Amino acid sequence: MTATPAIEVDHLTKKFGDFTAVEDVSFAIEPGEIFGFLGPNGAGKSTTIRSILDLIRPTSGSCRVLGLDSRKDAVEVHRRIGFLPADLALYPNLTGKQTLEYLGNIRGGVDWARVDELTERLSADLSKKVSEYSSGNRQKIGIIQAFMHSPEVVILDEPITGLDPLVQVEFHGMLREMADAGGTVFLSSHTISEVERVADRVAFIRRGHLIAVEKMAELQDKALRRITLEFAEPVEAHHFEGLDGVRDVTAEGATISAQFEGSMAPLLKAATDNDVLSVSSASVDLDEIFLEFYRDEIKAAGDEVDDDAPAREVA
Template sequence: MVREKPMSRSAAIHTQNLTKHYADVEALVDLNLEVWPGEVFGFLGPNGAGKTTAIRTLLDEIRPTSGRASILGMDTHEQSVEIRRHIGYLPGDLALYPNLTGRDTLTYFANLRGGVSWEYVDELAERLNSDLSRKVGNLSSGNRQKVGLIQALMNRPQLLIMDEPSTGLDPLVQRELQAMIREIAAEGRTVFLSSHTLSEVQRVADRVGIIRHGRLAAVEALADLRSKAIRRVELEFESAVDAATFRDIPGVREVTVENHRVVLSFDGSMDALLRTIVDRHDVLDITTREADLEEIFLAYYRDEAPGPVTGGPPE
Protein backbone atom coordinates (compact mmCIF):
# COMPACT_ATOMS: atom_id res chain seq x y z
CA MET A 1 0.00 0.00 0.00
CA VAL A 2 2.76 2.45 0.87
CA ARG A 3 4.14 4.25 -2.12
CA GLU A 4 7.73 5.27 -2.34
CA LYS A 5 8.32 8.97 -2.59
CA PRO A 6 8.88 9.76 -6.26
CA MET A 7 12.08 11.67 -6.60
CA SER A 8 11.04 13.67 -9.63
CA ARG A 9 8.00 15.38 -8.09
CA SER A 10 7.86 17.70 -5.15
CA ALA A 11 5.94 16.69 -2.07
CA ALA A 12 2.21 17.41 -2.06
CA ILE A 13 2.61 18.90 1.39
CA HIS A 14 5.87 19.71 3.08
CA THR A 15 6.21 21.49 6.40
CA GLN A 16 9.36 22.60 8.16
CA ASN A 17 9.15 23.27 11.89
CA LEU A 18 5.70 24.75 11.36
CA THR A 19 4.68 26.40 14.61
CA LYS A 20 1.63 28.40 15.64
CA HIS A 21 1.24 29.99 19.03
CA TYR A 22 -1.83 31.80 20.22
CA ALA A 23 -1.62 34.16 23.15
CA ASP A 24 -1.38 31.42 25.76
CA VAL A 25 -1.57 28.20 23.78
CA GLU A 26 0.96 26.33 21.70
CA ALA A 27 -1.46 25.16 19.05
CA LEU A 28 1.18 23.68 16.77
CA VAL A 29 4.80 22.98 17.63
CA ASP A 30 7.56 22.24 15.11
CA LEU A 31 5.45 20.23 12.71
CA ASN A 32 7.63 18.43 10.19
CA LEU A 33 5.51 16.55 7.75
CA GLU A 34 5.82 15.29 4.23
CA VAL A 35 2.85 14.05 2.25
CA TRP A 36 3.69 12.38 -1.02
CA PRO A 37 1.86 12.76 -4.31
CA GLY A 38 -0.70 10.07 -4.88
CA GLU A 39 -1.10 9.01 -1.28
CA VAL A 40 -3.98 9.25 1.11
CA PHE A 41 -2.66 10.71 4.31
CA GLY A 42 -4.69 10.51 7.48
CA PHE A 43 -4.05 13.19 10.08
CA LEU A 44 -5.18 11.77 13.36
CA GLY A 45 -5.54 13.25 16.78
CA PRO A 46 -8.02 13.88 19.55
CA ASN A 47 -10.14 17.03 19.58
CA GLY A 48 -8.05 20.13 20.09
CA ALA A 49 -4.80 18.42 19.12
CA GLY A 50 -3.94 20.98 16.45
CA LYS A 51 -5.26 19.29 13.31
CA THR A 52 -7.39 22.20 12.22
CA THR A 53 -4.69 24.71 13.14
CA ALA A 54 -2.28 22.84 10.87
CA ILE A 55 -4.79 22.79 8.01
CA ARG A 56 -5.68 26.46 8.38
CA THR A 57 -2.00 27.33 8.34
CA LEU A 58 -1.48 25.32 5.18
CA LEU A 59 -4.32 27.29 3.56
CA ASP A 60 -2.82 30.64 4.63
CA GLU A 61 -5.95 31.37 6.68
CA ILE A 62 -3.63 31.86 9.63
CA ARG A 63 0.07 32.61 9.57
CA PRO A 64 2.67 30.49 11.33
CA THR A 65 4.52 31.92 14.30
CA SER A 66 7.62 30.28 12.88
CA GLY A 67 8.55 27.64 10.33
CA ARG A 68 7.25 27.28 6.82
CA ALA A 69 5.23 25.03 4.60
CA SER A 70 4.86 24.31 0.93
CA ILE A 71 2.12 22.72 -1.11
CA LEU A 72 2.93 21.17 -4.50
CA GLY A 73 6.31 22.86 -4.22
CA MET A 74 4.88 26.33 -3.66
CA ASP A 75 5.20 28.40 -0.51
CA THR A 76 1.89 28.41 1.37
CA HIS A 77 2.04 32.14 2.07
CA GLU A 78 3.86 33.65 -0.89
CA GLN A 79 2.08 31.59 -3.52
CA SER A 80 -1.16 30.89 -1.72
CA VAL A 81 -3.40 32.08 -4.54
CA GLU A 82 -1.67 29.88 -7.11
CA ILE A 83 -1.80 26.93 -4.71
CA ARG A 84 -5.54 27.32 -4.40
CA ARG A 85 -5.98 26.70 -8.10
CA HIS A 86 -4.86 23.15 -7.48
CA ILE A 87 -6.49 22.20 -4.23
CA GLY A 88 -9.92 21.33 -2.96
CA TYR A 89 -10.80 22.08 0.64
CA LEU A 90 -13.52 20.88 2.94
CA PRO A 91 -13.39 22.73 6.27
CA GLY A 92 -14.32 21.06 9.49
CA ASP A 93 -17.55 22.39 10.91
CA LEU A 94 -18.59 23.48 7.43
CA ALA A 95 -20.52 26.70 7.01
CA LEU A 96 -22.09 27.71 3.71
CA TYR A 97 -24.22 30.62 2.55
CA PRO A 98 -27.68 29.73 3.83
CA ASN A 99 -29.58 31.79 1.26
CA LEU A 100 -28.03 30.07 -1.76
CA THR A 101 -29.15 26.77 -3.19
CA GLY A 102 -26.61 23.99 -3.47
CA ARG A 103 -26.27 24.67 -7.18
CA ASP A 104 -25.84 28.43 -6.62
CA THR A 105 -23.17 27.68 -4.03
CA LEU A 106 -21.27 25.45 -6.44
CA THR A 107 -21.70 27.96 -9.28
CA TYR A 108 -20.24 30.67 -7.10
CA PHE A 109 -17.15 28.67 -6.22
CA ALA A 110 -16.86 27.33 -9.76
CA ASN A 111 -16.80 30.92 -11.01
CA LEU A 112 -14.08 31.80 -8.55
CA ARG A 113 -12.05 28.70 -9.27
CA GLY A 114 -12.47 27.83 -12.91
CA GLY A 115 -11.95 24.43 -14.45
CA VAL A 116 -15.20 22.91 -13.22
CA SER A 117 -17.13 20.47 -15.38
CA TRP A 118 -20.83 20.44 -14.64
CA GLU A 119 -21.13 16.91 -15.87
CA TYR A 120 -18.71 15.94 -13.17
CA VAL A 121 -20.64 17.98 -10.60
CA ASP A 122 -23.84 16.19 -11.54
CA GLU A 123 -22.05 12.86 -11.35
CA LEU A 124 -20.77 13.69 -7.87
CA ALA A 125 -24.21 14.87 -6.78
CA GLU A 126 -25.70 11.62 -7.98
CA ARG A 127 -23.11 9.47 -6.27
CA LEU A 128 -23.54 11.31 -2.99
CA ASN A 129 -27.31 11.52 -3.44
CA SER A 130 -27.29 15.28 -3.01
CA ASP A 131 -30.22 17.55 -3.88
CA LEU A 132 -28.68 20.74 -5.25
CA SER A 133 -31.94 22.59 -5.85
CA ARG A 134 -32.66 23.33 -2.20
CA LYS A 135 -31.38 26.25 -0.22
CA VAL A 136 -28.39 25.29 1.85
CA GLY A 137 -29.90 26.88 4.94
CA ASN A 138 -32.79 24.45 4.77
CA LEU A 139 -30.64 21.32 4.47
CA SER A 140 -29.77 18.93 7.27
CA SER A 141 -26.13 19.00 8.34
CA GLY A 142 -25.38 15.77 6.46
CA ASN A 143 -26.87 17.11 3.24
CA ARG A 144 -25.01 20.36 3.72
CA GLN A 145 -21.81 18.35 4.13
CA LYS A 146 -22.47 16.73 0.75
CA VAL A 147 -22.58 20.15 -0.91
CA GLY A 148 -19.29 20.94 0.81
CA LEU A 149 -17.80 17.69 -0.44
CA ILE A 150 -18.88 18.35 -4.01
CA GLN A 151 -17.36 21.83 -3.94
CA ALA A 152 -14.09 20.35 -2.68
CA LEU A 153 -14.02 17.67 -5.37
CA MET A 154 -15.53 19.43 -8.36
CA ASN A 155 -12.40 20.93 -9.92
CA ARG A 156 -10.51 17.61 -9.72
CA PRO A 157 -7.85 19.12 -7.46
CA GLN A 158 -4.26 17.85 -7.31
CA LEU A 159 -4.52 17.95 -3.54
CA LEU A 160 -7.67 17.46 -1.55
CA ILE A 161 -7.61 18.71 2.05
CA MET A 162 -10.53 17.55 4.14
CA ASP A 163 -11.10 18.27 7.81
CA GLU A 164 -13.31 15.57 9.33
CA PRO A 165 -15.10 14.85 6.05
CA SER A 166 -17.50 12.21 7.35
CA THR A 167 -19.22 14.53 9.80
CA GLY A 168 -22.96 14.04 9.57
CA LEU A 169 -22.85 11.57 6.68
CA ASP A 170 -24.79 8.33 6.90
CA PRO A 171 -22.83 5.04 6.59
CA LEU A 172 -23.80 4.48 2.96
CA VAL A 173 -22.58 7.91 1.91
CA GLN A 174 -19.47 7.49 4.04
CA ARG A 175 -18.66 4.34 2.10
CA GLU A 176 -19.20 6.14 -1.18
CA LEU A 177 -16.89 8.91 -0.05
CA GLN A 178 -14.23 6.39 0.86
CA ALA A 179 -14.51 4.88 -2.61
CA MET A 180 -14.12 8.33 -4.12
CA ILE A 181 -11.02 9.00 -2.05
CA ARG A 182 -9.41 5.76 -3.24
CA GLU A 183 -10.25 6.64 -6.84
CA ILE A 184 -8.62 10.03 -6.46
CA ALA A 185 -5.45 8.46 -5.09
CA ALA A 186 -5.52 5.92 -7.92
CA GLU A 187 -5.45 8.83 -10.37
CA GLY A 188 -2.22 9.98 -8.74
CA ARG A 189 -3.84 12.83 -6.86
CA THR A 190 -3.28 13.38 -3.16
CA VAL A 191 -5.73 13.35 -0.28
CA PHE A 192 -5.01 14.79 3.15
CA LEU A 193 -7.76 14.13 5.63
CA SER A 194 -7.96 14.81 9.31
CA SER A 195 -9.97 12.74 11.69
CA HIS A 196 -10.28 11.83 15.31
CA THR A 197 -11.37 8.29 14.61
CA LEU A 198 -8.98 5.66 13.42
CA SER A 199 -11.71 3.55 11.88
CA GLU A 200 -12.63 6.37 9.52
CA VAL A 201 -9.07 6.72 8.33
CA GLN A 202 -7.94 3.13 8.23
CA ARG A 203 -10.24 2.19 5.36
CA VAL A 204 -8.67 4.70 3.01
CA ALA A 205 -5.34 5.98 4.24
CA ASP A 206 -1.90 4.80 3.19
CA ARG A 207 -0.16 6.52 6.05
CA VAL A 208 -1.28 8.31 9.16
CA GLY A 209 0.28 11.07 11.20
CA ILE A 210 -0.71 11.22 14.83
CA ILE A 211 -0.80 14.62 16.44
CA ARG A 212 -1.30 15.44 20.08
CA HIS A 213 -0.98 18.69 22.00
CA GLY A 214 0.20 20.37 18.82
CA ARG A 215 3.07 17.96 18.33
CA LEU A 216 3.42 15.26 15.74
CA ALA A 217 3.83 12.09 17.75
CA ALA A 218 4.35 9.62 14.94
CA VAL A 219 3.91 8.98 11.26
CA GLU A 220 3.16 5.39 10.43
CA ALA A 221 2.20 3.38 7.44
CA LEU A 222 -1.28 2.14 8.15
CA ALA A 223 -0.23 -1.47 7.83
CA ASP A 224 2.28 -0.95 10.64
CA LEU A 225 -0.18 0.86 12.84
CA ARG A 226 -2.75 -1.83 12.35
CA SER A 227 -0.28 -4.44 13.51
CA LYS A 228 -0.02 -2.48 16.73
CA ALA A 229 -3.71 -2.16 17.09
CA ILE A 230 -4.95 -3.00 20.49
CA ARG A 231 -8.28 -4.76 20.73
CA ARG A 232 -10.75 -4.78 23.53
CA VAL A 233 -11.89 -8.31 24.18
CA GLU A 234 -14.92 -8.85 26.40
CA LEU A 235 -15.52 -12.39 27.63
CA GLU A 236 -18.42 -13.79 29.60
CA PHE A 237 -18.00 -17.02 31.52
CA GLU A 238 -20.32 -19.50 33.19
CA SER A 239 -18.68 -18.99 36.58
CA ALA A 240 -16.67 -16.33 38.28
CA VAL A 241 -13.06 -16.16 37.19
CA ASP A 242 -9.79 -14.93 38.62
CA ALA A 243 -7.93 -12.09 36.95
CA ALA A 244 -4.61 -13.76 37.56
CA THR A 245 -5.39 -16.54 35.12
CA PHE A 246 -5.35 -14.01 32.23
CA ARG A 247 -2.28 -11.99 33.06
CA ASP A 248 0.18 -14.63 31.83
CA ILE A 249 -1.32 -14.83 28.34
CA PRO A 250 1.04 -13.13 25.83
CA GLY A 251 -0.33 -9.83 24.51
CA VAL A 252 -2.68 -9.13 27.41
CA ARG A 253 -1.98 -5.61 28.60
CA GLU A 254 -4.73 -5.02 31.06
CA VAL A 255 -7.37 -7.14 32.76
CA THR A 256 -10.59 -6.00 34.37
CA VAL A 257 -12.77 -8.61 36.05
CA GLU A 258 -16.37 -8.11 37.05
CA ASN A 259 -17.68 -11.33 38.46
CA HIS A 260 -18.46 -13.44 35.34
CA ARG A 261 -17.18 -10.82 32.90
CA VAL A 262 -13.64 -10.05 31.88
CA VAL A 263 -12.40 -7.19 29.74
CA LEU A 264 -8.96 -7.48 28.22
CA SER A 265 -6.74 -4.97 26.45
CA PHE A 266 -5.01 -7.20 23.99
CA ASP A 267 -2.54 -6.85 21.15
CA GLY A 268 -1.22 -10.37 20.66
CA SER A 269 -2.33 -13.30 18.57
CA MET A 270 -6.09 -13.82 18.74
CA ASP A 271 -5.64 -17.52 17.99
CA ALA A 272 -3.37 -18.07 20.96
CA LEU A 273 -5.69 -16.11 23.23
CA LEU A 274 -8.77 -18.09 22.31
CA ARG A 275 -7.05 -21.47 22.65
CA THR A 276 -5.72 -20.60 26.09
CA ILE A 277 -9.04 -19.32 27.37
CA VAL A 278 -11.10 -22.20 26.05
CA ASP A 279 -8.68 -24.59 27.73
CA ARG A 280 -9.17 -22.96 31.11
CA HIS A 281 -12.81 -21.80 31.23
CA ASP A 282 -16.31 -22.35 29.88
CA VAL A 283 -16.91 -19.37 27.58
CA LEU A 284 -20.52 -18.13 27.15
CA ASP A 285 -19.96 -15.10 24.96
CA ILE A 286 -17.16 -13.18 23.38
CA THR A 287 -17.14 -9.73 21.78
CA THR A 288 -14.13 -7.96 20.47
CA ARG A 289 -13.66 -4.55 19.02
CA GLU A 290 -10.85 -2.29 18.02
CA ALA A 291 -9.60 -0.03 20.72
CA ASP A 292 -10.16 3.61 19.93
CA LEU A 293 -7.39 5.88 18.85
CA GLU A 294 -6.83 7.33 22.25
CA GLU A 295 -6.28 3.88 23.76
CA ILE A 296 -3.75 2.97 21.11
CA PHE A 297 -2.17 6.30 21.43
CA LEU A 298 -1.84 6.05 25.17
CA ALA A 299 -0.37 2.60 24.80
CA TYR A 300 2.27 3.53 22.25
CA TYR A 301 3.02 7.21 22.29
CA ARG A 302 2.56 8.27 25.87
CA ASP A 303 6.25 8.79 26.49
CA GLU A 304 6.99 10.39 23.17
CA ALA A 305 4.42 13.13 23.47
CA PRO A 306 4.84 14.85 26.80
CA GLY A 307 2.67 17.79 25.83
CA PRO A 308 0.90 20.04 28.25
CA VAL A 309 -2.14 18.37 29.70
CA THR A 310 -4.33 21.44 29.89
CA GLY A 311 -5.69 23.64 27.17
CA GLY A 312 -6.14 22.87 23.54
CA PRO A 313 -5.75 25.37 20.73
CA PRO A 314 -8.78 27.54 20.01
CA GLU A 315 -10.16 25.59 17.09
Protein backbone atom coordinates in the same frame (compact mmCIF):
# COMPACT_ATOMS: atom_id res chain seq x y z
CA MET B 1 11.56 8.77 -2.47
CA THR B 2 12.56 11.31 -5.11
CA ALA B 3 9.14 12.73 -6.07
CA THR B 4 8.28 16.15 -4.66
CA PRO B 5 5.98 15.65 -1.68
CA ALA B 6 2.39 16.69 -2.32
CA ILE B 7 2.30 18.41 1.06
CA GLU B 8 5.25 19.27 3.25
CA VAL B 9 5.04 20.80 6.71
CA ASP B 10 8.40 21.90 8.03
CA HIS B 11 8.87 22.75 11.71
CA LEU B 12 5.52 24.48 11.90
CA THR B 13 4.74 26.40 15.07
CA LYS B 14 1.64 28.54 15.57
CA LYS B 15 1.01 30.61 18.66
CA PHE B 16 -2.12 32.56 19.50
CA GLY B 17 -0.80 35.10 21.98
CA ASP B 18 0.87 33.09 24.74
CA PHE B 19 -0.90 29.90 23.74
CA THR B 20 0.95 27.47 21.49
CA ALA B 21 -1.62 25.68 19.34
CA VAL B 22 0.91 23.81 17.17
CA GLU B 23 4.56 23.24 18.08
CA ASP B 24 7.36 22.16 15.77
CA VAL B 25 5.24 19.89 13.59
CA SER B 26 6.89 18.33 10.52
CA PHE B 27 5.65 15.71 8.06
CA ALA B 28 5.55 15.05 4.33
CA ILE B 29 2.79 13.44 2.29
CA GLU B 30 3.65 11.70 -0.96
CA PRO B 31 1.52 11.83 -4.12
CA GLY B 32 -0.94 8.94 -4.20
CA GLU B 33 -1.32 8.75 -0.42
CA ILE B 34 -4.34 9.02 1.82
CA PHE B 35 -2.88 10.60 4.92
CA GLY B 36 -4.97 10.57 8.07
CA PHE B 37 -4.43 13.37 10.57
CA LEU B 38 -5.86 12.13 13.82
CA GLY B 39 -6.34 13.92 17.09
CA PRO B 40 -8.93 14.87 19.67
CA ASN B 41 -10.74 18.20 19.56
CA GLY B 42 -8.38 21.09 20.16
CA ALA B 43 -5.28 19.06 19.18
CA GLY B 44 -4.23 21.51 16.46
CA LYS B 45 -5.55 19.82 13.31
CA SER B 46 -7.42 22.82 11.89
CA THR B 47 -4.59 25.16 12.87
CA THR B 48 -2.14 23.01 10.90
CA ILE B 49 -4.48 22.84 7.91
CA ARG B 50 -5.11 26.58 7.93
CA SER B 51 -1.36 27.17 8.01
CA ILE B 52 -0.86 24.87 5.02
CA LEU B 53 -3.45 26.95 3.15
CA ASP B 54 -2.07 30.32 4.25
CA LEU B 55 -5.37 31.16 5.94
CA ILE B 56 -3.33 31.93 9.05
CA ARG B 57 0.35 32.81 9.29
CA PRO B 58 2.73 30.42 11.03
CA THR B 59 4.69 31.84 13.95
CA SER B 60 7.63 29.90 12.55
CA GLY B 61 8.24 27.13 10.06
CA SER B 62 6.83 26.74 6.58
CA CYS B 63 4.54 24.65 4.43
CA ARG B 64 4.71 23.58 0.81
CA VAL B 65 2.00 22.17 -1.41
CA LEU B 66 2.89 20.52 -4.74
CA GLY B 67 6.34 22.02 -4.36
CA LEU B 68 4.91 25.54 -4.02
CA ASP B 69 5.39 27.80 -1.03
CA SER B 70 2.12 28.12 0.91
CA ARG B 71 2.62 31.83 1.46
CA LYS B 72 4.36 33.11 -1.66
CA ASP B 73 2.41 30.92 -4.07
CA ALA B 74 -0.90 30.92 -2.20
CA VAL B 75 -3.02 31.72 -5.26
CA GLU B 76 -1.52 28.90 -7.31
CA VAL B 77 -1.85 26.50 -4.37
CA HIS B 78 -5.54 27.31 -3.95
CA ARG B 79 -6.11 26.90 -7.69
CA ARG B 80 -4.65 23.42 -7.71
CA ILE B 81 -6.17 21.92 -4.60
CA GLY B 82 -9.62 21.21 -3.20
CA PHE B 83 -10.38 22.22 0.37
CA LEU B 84 -13.18 21.36 2.73
CA PRO B 85 -12.97 23.48 5.88
CA ALA B 86 -14.33 22.24 9.18
CA ASP B 87 -16.55 25.30 9.50
CA LEU B 88 -17.84 25.63 5.96
CA ALA B 89 -19.86 28.83 5.59
CA LEU B 90 -22.33 28.97 2.69
CA TYR B 91 -24.84 31.61 1.63
CA PRO B 92 -28.16 30.55 3.17
CA ASN B 93 -30.25 31.99 0.35
CA LEU B 94 -28.52 30.20 -2.51
CA THR B 95 -29.55 26.72 -3.58
CA GLY B 96 -26.96 23.97 -3.63
CA LYS B 97 -26.67 24.34 -7.39
CA GLN B 98 -26.27 28.12 -7.21
CA THR B 99 -23.64 27.67 -4.50
CA LEU B 100 -21.60 25.35 -6.71
CA GLU B 101 -22.06 27.70 -9.68
CA TYR B 102 -20.82 30.61 -7.60
CA LEU B 103 -17.82 28.71 -6.22
CA GLY B 104 -17.05 27.17 -9.63
CA ASN B 105 -17.09 30.54 -11.37
CA ILE B 106 -14.45 31.81 -8.96
CA ARG B 107 -12.27 29.07 -10.43
CA GLY B 108 -13.24 30.00 -13.98
CA GLY B 109 -16.21 27.75 -14.63
CA VAL B 110 -18.10 24.64 -13.64
CA ASP B 111 -17.74 21.17 -15.09
CA TRP B 112 -21.41 20.21 -14.67
CA ALA B 113 -20.86 16.64 -15.85
CA ARG B 114 -18.41 16.20 -12.98
CA VAL B 115 -20.80 17.90 -10.54
CA ASP B 116 -23.62 15.59 -11.66
CA GLU B 117 -21.43 12.55 -11.14
CA LEU B 118 -20.44 13.65 -7.61
CA THR B 119 -24.02 14.63 -6.77
CA GLU B 120 -25.25 11.21 -7.76
CA ARG B 121 -22.52 9.36 -5.89
CA LEU B 122 -23.18 11.23 -2.67
CA SER B 123 -26.98 11.28 -3.15
CA ALA B 124 -26.87 15.05 -2.68
CA ASP B 125 -29.79 17.35 -3.31
CA LEU B 126 -28.82 20.55 -5.13
CA SER B 127 -32.31 21.96 -5.52
CA LYS B 128 -33.02 23.37 -2.08
CA LYS B 129 -31.73 26.49 -0.41
CA VAL B 130 -28.70 26.02 1.81
CA SER B 131 -30.71 27.27 4.81
CA GLU B 132 -33.12 24.35 4.31
CA TYR B 133 -30.48 21.65 4.17
CA SER B 134 -29.69 19.12 6.84
CA SER B 135 -26.10 19.31 8.09
CA GLY B 136 -25.38 16.17 6.07
CA ASN B 137 -26.55 17.69 2.80
CA ARG B 138 -24.63 20.88 3.51
CA GLN B 139 -21.53 18.75 4.05
CA LYS B 140 -22.15 17.04 0.70
CA ILE B 141 -22.14 20.44 -1.05
CA GLY B 142 -18.84 21.10 0.69
CA ILE B 143 -17.39 17.83 -0.55
CA ILE B 144 -18.63 18.42 -4.11
CA GLN B 145 -17.03 21.87 -4.22
CA ALA B 146 -13.74 20.38 -3.01
CA PHE B 147 -13.74 17.71 -5.73
CA MET B 148 -15.55 19.31 -8.69
CA HIS B 149 -12.48 20.71 -10.44
CA SER B 150 -10.65 17.36 -10.12
CA PRO B 151 -7.78 18.77 -8.05
CA GLU B 152 -4.44 17.02 -7.57
CA VAL B 153 -4.66 17.35 -3.80
CA VAL B 154 -7.65 17.53 -1.48
CA ILE B 155 -7.41 18.78 2.09
CA LEU B 156 -10.44 17.76 4.10
CA ASP B 157 -11.03 18.93 7.65
CA GLU B 158 -13.25 16.38 9.42
CA PRO B 159 -15.25 15.66 6.25
CA ILE B 160 -17.62 12.93 7.42
CA THR B 161 -19.32 15.10 10.02
CA GLY B 162 -23.05 14.61 9.53
CA LEU B 163 -22.79 12.04 6.71
CA ASP B 164 -24.76 8.87 7.14
CA PRO B 165 -22.82 5.56 7.05
CA LEU B 166 -23.68 4.58 3.46
CA VAL B 167 -22.62 7.98 2.16
CA GLN B 168 -19.42 7.68 4.18
CA VAL B 169 -18.63 4.42 2.41
CA GLU B 170 -19.20 6.05 -0.99
CA PHE B 171 -17.14 9.06 0.02
CA HIS B 172 -14.26 6.88 1.22
CA GLY B 173 -14.45 5.06 -2.12
CA MET B 174 -13.99 8.42 -3.84
CA LEU B 175 -10.88 9.09 -1.75
CA ARG B 176 -9.40 5.70 -2.64
CA GLU B 177 -10.05 6.21 -6.36
CA MET B 178 -8.42 9.61 -6.22
CA ALA B 179 -5.32 8.20 -4.51
CA ASP B 180 -5.17 5.25 -6.93
CA ALA B 181 -5.13 7.76 -9.77
CA GLY B 182 -2.09 9.48 -8.21
CA GLY B 183 -3.95 12.19 -6.31
CA THR B 184 -3.28 13.04 -2.69
CA VAL B 185 -5.73 13.11 0.19
CA PHE B 186 -5.12 14.85 3.49
CA LEU B 187 -7.89 13.84 5.85
CA SER B 188 -8.26 15.15 9.35
CA SER B 189 -10.43 13.25 11.78
CA HIS B 190 -11.04 12.76 15.47
CA THR B 191 -12.40 9.25 14.97
CA ILE B 192 -10.06 6.30 14.85
CA SER B 193 -12.51 4.17 12.89
CA GLU B 194 -12.56 6.55 9.93
CA VAL B 195 -8.80 6.79 9.64
CA GLU B 196 -8.47 3.04 10.12
CA ARG B 197 -10.87 2.41 7.26
CA VAL B 198 -9.32 4.63 4.67
CA ALA B 199 -5.83 5.97 5.42
CA ASP B 200 -2.51 4.62 4.13
CA ARG B 201 -0.62 6.46 6.86
CA VAL B 202 -1.73 8.18 9.98
CA ALA B 203 -0.23 11.03 11.99
CA PHE B 204 -1.24 11.43 15.61
CA ILE B 205 -1.44 14.93 16.97
CA ARG B 206 -2.20 15.89 20.52
CA ARG B 207 -1.94 19.26 22.22
CA GLY B 208 -0.11 20.71 19.28
CA HIS B 209 2.54 17.99 19.16
CA LEU B 210 2.96 15.33 16.52
CA ILE B 211 3.24 12.12 18.52
CA ALA B 212 3.79 9.58 15.77
CA VAL B 213 3.42 8.96 12.06
CA GLU B 214 2.73 5.33 11.18
CA LYS B 215 1.78 3.22 8.21
CA MET B 216 -1.74 1.90 8.70
CA ALA B 217 -0.72 -1.60 7.59
CA GLU B 218 2.04 -1.69 10.22
CA LEU B 219 -0.34 -0.58 12.94
CA GLN B 220 -2.81 -3.26 11.91
CA ASP B 221 0.01 -5.78 11.88
CA LYS B 222 0.99 -4.76 15.41
CA ALA B 223 -2.62 -5.11 16.44
CA LEU B 224 -2.62 -8.77 15.41
CA ARG B 225 0.36 -9.75 17.48
CA ARG B 226 -1.14 -11.18 20.62
CA ILE B 227 -1.01 -14.93 20.99
CA THR B 228 -2.71 -17.34 23.35
CA LEU B 229 -1.30 -20.78 24.09
CA GLU B 230 -3.22 -23.58 25.78
CA PHE B 231 -1.22 -26.33 27.50
CA ALA B 232 -2.09 -29.74 28.86
CA GLU B 233 -0.88 -28.62 32.27
CA PRO B 234 -0.25 -25.30 34.03
CA VAL B 235 2.90 -23.57 32.70
CA GLU B 236 4.86 -20.77 34.31
CA ALA B 237 5.28 -17.42 32.62
CA HIS B 238 9.06 -17.43 33.01
CA HIS B 239 9.39 -20.04 30.23
CA PHE B 240 8.38 -17.27 27.84
CA GLU B 241 9.65 -14.12 29.46
CA GLY B 242 12.89 -12.84 27.99
CA LEU B 243 12.36 -14.55 24.62
CA ASP B 244 13.25 -12.45 21.60
CA GLY B 245 10.45 -9.99 20.80
CA VAL B 246 8.10 -11.37 23.45
CA ARG B 247 6.54 -9.16 26.09
CA ASP B 248 3.52 -8.84 28.37
CA VAL B 249 3.48 -12.53 29.26
CA THR B 250 0.63 -13.57 31.50
CA ALA B 251 -0.03 -17.06 32.83
CA GLU B 252 -3.41 -18.24 34.02
CA GLY B 253 -3.51 -21.92 34.85
CA ALA B 254 -2.72 -23.78 31.65
CA THR B 255 -3.12 -20.66 29.47
CA ILE B 256 -0.31 -18.33 28.50
CA SER B 257 -0.89 -15.16 26.57
CA ALA B 258 1.78 -12.82 25.24
CA GLN B 259 2.43 -10.01 22.84
CA PHE B 260 5.16 -10.55 20.24
CA GLU B 261 7.05 -8.59 17.63
CA GLY B 262 8.95 -9.97 14.67
CA SER B 263 9.19 -13.74 14.24
CA MET B 264 6.78 -16.00 16.09
CA ALA B 265 9.38 -18.80 16.04
CA PRO B 266 10.96 -18.37 19.53
CA LEU B 267 7.52 -18.32 21.09
CA LEU B 268 6.41 -21.42 19.21
CA LYS B 269 9.62 -23.24 20.07
CA ALA B 270 9.13 -22.55 23.77
CA ALA B 271 5.51 -23.64 23.40
CA THR B 272 6.39 -26.94 21.79
CA ASP B 273 9.05 -27.58 24.47
CA ASN B 274 6.01 -27.90 26.71
CA ASP B 275 2.87 -29.89 25.99
CA VAL B 276 1.00 -27.31 23.91
CA LEU B 277 -2.57 -28.12 22.89
CA SER B 278 -3.54 -25.05 20.88
CA VAL B 279 -2.17 -21.77 19.57
CA SER B 280 -4.47 -18.90 18.73
CA SER B 281 -3.93 -15.33 17.76
CA ALA B 282 -6.48 -12.85 19.02
CA SER B 283 -6.54 -9.34 17.71
CA VAL B 284 -5.54 -6.49 19.96
CA ASP B 285 -7.94 -3.70 19.30
CA LEU B 286 -6.32 -0.87 17.38
CA ASP B 287 -7.73 1.41 20.08
CA GLU B 288 -5.19 -0.01 22.50
CA ILE B 289 -2.35 1.04 20.23
CA PHE B 290 -3.81 4.49 19.71
CA LEU B 291 -4.35 4.95 23.41
CA GLU B 292 -0.78 3.89 24.05
CA PHE B 293 0.39 6.85 21.96
CA TYR B 294 -1.84 9.21 23.85
CA ARG B 295 -0.86 7.82 27.24
CA ASP B 296 2.85 8.26 26.47
CA GLU B 297 2.19 11.83 25.47
CA ILE B 298 0.35 12.46 28.72
CA LYS B 299 3.25 10.99 30.70
CA ALA B 300 5.80 13.02 28.76
CA ALA B 301 3.87 16.20 29.42
CA GLY B 302 3.60 15.30 33.10
CA ASP B 303 -0.11 15.85 32.80
CA GLU B 304 -2.92 14.08 34.49
CA VAL B 305 -4.85 11.54 32.46
CA ASP B 306 -7.95 12.98 30.88
CA ASP B 307 -10.55 11.56 28.61
CA ASP B 308 -10.10 13.56 25.45
CA ALA B 309 -8.27 10.84 23.54
CA PRO B 310 -9.93 10.19 20.19
CA ALA B 311 -13.12 8.24 20.48
CA ARG B 312 -13.88 5.11 18.55
CA GLU B 313 -17.18 5.67 16.86
CA VAL B 314 -19.77 3.14 17.72
CA ALA B 315 -21.25 2.28 14.35
